[in-house]
Amino acid sequence: KNEVEQSPQNLTAQEGEFITINCSYSVGISALHWLQQHPGGGIVSLFMLSSGKKKHGRLIATINIQEKHSSLHITASHPRDSAVYICAVRAGSYQLTFGKGTKLSVIP
């Protein structure tokens, strides 16, 4: 079974800072997802990656298949980015394996 580790668990940043959240997994995958969960519970899918890099606004996600590692970057962070960011991987079946999440707080 795939193990998914995220770091850091908690992150506090000043508004405007560049933020990086890391995700490592133990077994080869077919896809990796980055998800965002705001207080109150609903989850939004930010990216799905199988290789390379994707960008959406101030968010950038990268994946290195050989090293089994992905990063989520937020440029010019803003208090509205405060949320829990979750990495999830799929290794060929229907099932996603989730990391435990990184709680980000951006202070004005």
Place this chain on the structure above:
Amino acid sequence: DVKVTQSSRYLVKRTGEKVFLECVQDMDHENMFWYRQDPGLGLRLIYFSYDVKMKEKGDIPEGYSVSREKKERFSLILESASTNQTSMYLCASSSRALDGYTFGSGTRLTVV
């Protein structure tokens, strides 16, 4: 705007009650999932369904059952609710190609 809708945001039930959590999606997705989320444990798969009337157990199916009579609706059933089933429950759906997941807003269930 595409949606996965969960019928309740907050629910309080008594121990031993039968509980139904409903999930409806409007994207014509084949796959639907039920997860529970607990502090320190992350999201864990309870059941998923890849077609009408088809279901498979996830990692923690004990104490739960599911029903999928129509493509758009996936119900999670707690036959006899217990306090250790107090949790956040999240429904999700995806296309057969699994090229993206859409989650509902979650139901926070408290069993007293």
